[in-house]
Structure formats: C-alpha cells, structure tokens
Amino acid sequence: MSTSTPDGPPAAPTAPAAADAPRSLRLEDWLIVLTMAALALITFVNVVVRYFTDASFAWTEEISVFLMIVLALVGGSAAVARQLHIRIEFYADGGSERRRQVLAQFGALMVALLFGLITVLSVRVVWDDYRFEETSPGIGVPQWWYSVWLPVLCALTTARALQLWARLRRTAAPSAATEART
Structure with missing residues (x-):
C-alpha cells in the first residue's frame, strides 16, 4: 500500500478509510472553525482591554478553557471518523492487508467502547453538578452548563467510531471474498 517517490524512500501508506470518510463531517469541521474563532476573539478582546485599561475580563479564562476542551473533543471526533486518530503505525500499518483490516476494526471498536463508557460516566457528573448546584x-x-457538553461530544465520538467500524467492515468484506476465491 505504500507508494514510492521518484527520488527517495517509499512514502507512508495511506489509510483506506480516510479517503472515503463520510461527507457528514461538516458538523465537526464547522464546530472546530467556530470554536477557534470564538477563542481568538475572546483572547483578542481580553488582550486589548488589558493593554488599554490595565484590567482584564475575569470570565475569559474560564470560557477559553471550556472552548479548548470542546475543541479537543470535536477534533477527536473528526479524527476518529477520518481514521486519523492516534495509533502505533508500526503495528497498524505493518503485515498483511487482512491483519491491517482486523486491527483497524479492533481499534475502532475500542475507541467506541472507551468513549461510550466516558459518555455514560459523564452523565453522572452532569447530574451531580446539577443536583448539588455546583457553580x-x-x-x-x-x-x-459546561459539563453537559462532555457526554454529548463523547457520544458524538462514539457514533463516529461506530461509523468507522461499519465502514471498515464494508470495505473488508469484498477483499475477504476475493482472498477466499484465490
């Protein structure tokens, strides 16, 4: 699966599922753009106010931290859907095609399991924040108001991991049938 360049060593193999990632990732892409724009605007306003008045807005740090967490979770969801999440490429991209497919499917299921568990457990955190009137x-x-987004965005990542797993299974089925014939 690796391609060679005219002057040098072979280029890194390309992930088959990344090329046919769902077009429905516009949600994540727009959320990333809007979150980054809000972060830049809040930080810019705070710097300008601090420069001209020697005071700062106290709320900017809290909102910025929240937006960075949102950015990480939404970016993680987009990375999972595009099969660009963190993995050890020595194992993930080595070996036979069948081995790579099995490992990719296993990885997608493990990501779905992890973020599904985080979704369930973070619902409890949100409930405790609400019940005990934490501020x-x-x-x-x-x-x-902040913690409610953790289970929502983790559920999005779980859904994207399950979509990836289903997409990998669909692409693995034809190649497995071809290998069985030979």
Missing part, C-alpha cells in the same frame, strides 16, 4: 469558580454560573 463555576470564575463566573459563578451553574457548572452543568
């Missing part, structure tokens, strides 16, 4: 340390708004 955020900087602004004093209800903490669940």
